[in-house]
Amino acid sequence: MIGFTRPVTKGASAVVTGAGSGIGRAFAIELAKRGARVVCSDIDEASAKETVALVEAAGSIGLAVRCDVSGSEEVAGLRDRCIEWFDGAPTLVINNAGIGAGGHTVGHTPLEEWERTLRINLWGVIHGCHHFLPAMKNAGRGGVVNVASAAGFAAGPRMAAYNVSKAGVMSLSETLAAELAGTGVRVTVLCPTFVRTNIFSGELIDRAASGAAARIADVVGMSPEKVARMTLDGHDKGRLYVVPQLDARAIWLSKRLTPAAHARIGGLLARVAPFSTEADPEGADL
Template identity: 60%
Template sequence: MGILDSVLPVFGPRRTHDAKAVVTGAGSGIGRAFALEIASRGGEVLCADIDKDRADETVELIRRTHGRAAHAVFCDVSRREDVESLATHAQLVFGGPPTLVINNAGVGIGGKPVGGIGFDDWEWALGINLWGVVHGCEVFAPLLRTAGHGGIINVASAAGFAAAPGMAVYNVSKAGVMSLSETLAAELSGSGIAVTVLCPTFVKTNVVRDGRIGSASSRLADELMRWTGFSPERVARTTLDAHDHGRLYVLPQLDAHAVWLLKRTFPAVYTHALGVLNRVLPQNDSVAASVKTGV
């Protein structure tokens, strides 16, 4: 973070303060942390989740902890009609378009090589991780354009550029979110609407238990998450601050920065090294398990 970053929150737009925010996957993990942090900054939050009871719990936490207005709604982000209904509901509760949209809902999946994954897993994970963000951007971007201000935060993962073996579905979904975010940022440049994409490594959430991940890989991921993972609260706070700074990419952990640098500096060496590790380590406990993230 440089000098310019330090002055932007003071003199530039503070989009995450007093926001009218929509957060998907707000029933737990990073989504809940985003909702609570936005409320602490004076915002009003519409908490969307496929588990309405979890969304209700987040709303109750916001009201009890911060005394702010919050609302819960069921939403399956893989269904376009659900996201369209979410946008309609947001305009009703906010009295106008939201000023901040966080496309966070996602699932974990991994442990199988390409050719052994099965189309059901591809369709399930891409429907949530990729199409969920596509739906959110396609539906909400026009509302923000009309308002002429606001922000969009998309939750991807370091897996989107790490491309580890055994994680093809997850890697593809998160790489797509990164590409969509980059494209959208260019399209919205100069419009008053900022775009940020979050690319963490390990975050202490339920993504491993709630996802479709092989048992051996799940155990390894749980251990790595336990010892090296950041808290959802830390990730949410860092990301919202970065969004206020106008930053496109947020890589909150040092290991994400290291992989990003290595991949871009020595792409062929990086891919060869992953292949070697994948052959040396037991198949179910491959390096694939070490680059998953929580959402």
Template identity: 65%
Template sequence: MTRRSFGAAAVVTGAGSGIGRAFAAELARRGGRVVCADLDPTTAKETAALAEAAGGRGLAVECDVSVEAQMWDLCETAERWFGEPATLVINNAGIGAGGRVVGETPLPDWRRTLDVNLWGVIHGCHVFVPWLREHGGGIVNVASAAGFVHPPRMAAYNVAKAGVLALSRTLAAELAGTGVTVTVLCPTFVRTNIVSGERIDARAARAASVLMRLTGAAPERIVTAALDAHDRGRLHVVPRADARLLWWLGRLSPTAVPRAAGLLGRLLPPPDPA
């Protein structure tokens, strides 16, 4: 077991709230320096202050992960601040999306969801992996149980998270033997503000909020599990029992999970009128 998450020179995207903020705070508690990147500069500054209060150091950076040039700027800013290349990259930034079936989901919703949730991670890997390959370190990509369960009315989100899962597995193969550890986090409901996302139908958001209150885990718990697993060199982190059950059920009976998800989908409220 390494202690890569301790004393790290870490970059966290989507650090302004939720899982990203919890990553930044925990890395700071572990003695790290954390670049807290977010589309919202105000929340990024709040997280950087939390990192300082937790015993580490924090730098707020405004960044849209869907824009390649901004990710290059983020990499350069981080290296200047650290005085060295980043040793740990957390590709976490994401938005919520869902509520309508394929064919009714507006194409702009598809594009924005994929731009942030998939291309944001692709940009993070494209920009930072060459540095990690040369200097060593780790990368944690935040996917979701939706990447292998595929609930109905969440196609764009499911596709993006499945892509993050596939990208992470590919990276793990390509980086084997280089000293770079790749981890992909696949949680179920976590108590964050993601259900208030820009691409979620209002009725679907209300239903998701109820489920989150009833079954959601604290982001701090999920983050601690992810970082500890990363230090142990694990590729997949499926931190909740419900997600692990669905993971193995899907492997043992590939048709069972889609059928069960389809039955659940019939219980969901219809979307709001366009």
């Protein structure tokens, strides 16, 4: 946190991907409350426009832009639209767009699922950093928030594609923190567990897994509004990692202190968990 004393979220020129719902929408609204102008990007333009209405209701101004973050050219177009609307580069980029995936073990997860998950969850963040960072570095100020997940270090069974995508986002963020040291541009990576959003209804999540995860999130999940607020506060304080929930912090500690035991316990729990009801064709590969 050394060297960061000035908040970047207050009055920011911000762009949020995946702003049409969930954590992305919560980021946009929280930023509006902090006086930021917000470009609300989403693959669903109608949802992005709904978020802009909420941004305006919170007392700020917003712009809806349709963007599929899996495509480099589309993200480059988003950057250009932001520069035009802000009359300069944004001072805060939140790479939030992502999808859920899970329900099969490695070897039984369709390769198409791997490709789509990585293209959106990982390449979407890569595209955002690639296209937005140069101007921010040249300006010598600003911030990047990349949304990962505790799955990136928990590495739970039957979630390989999702786990790998989020671990990649974590590694990218850590690399950026080193490369951007001393430039005036800060980096934060968000790693939550259960958040009450619609991510569990994704088409790449097994139905049994989706229902169980959604029920757990309803009971113990944190609200997206609180996650957004904690993340932006952490970013202003110069924190690299924001791990908002106690269970995520416990998993983080367990993984680092006893990695082999962590993997074994995770495998055993997966055999009895309610979201593991669908067996792979060959059966016992857990």
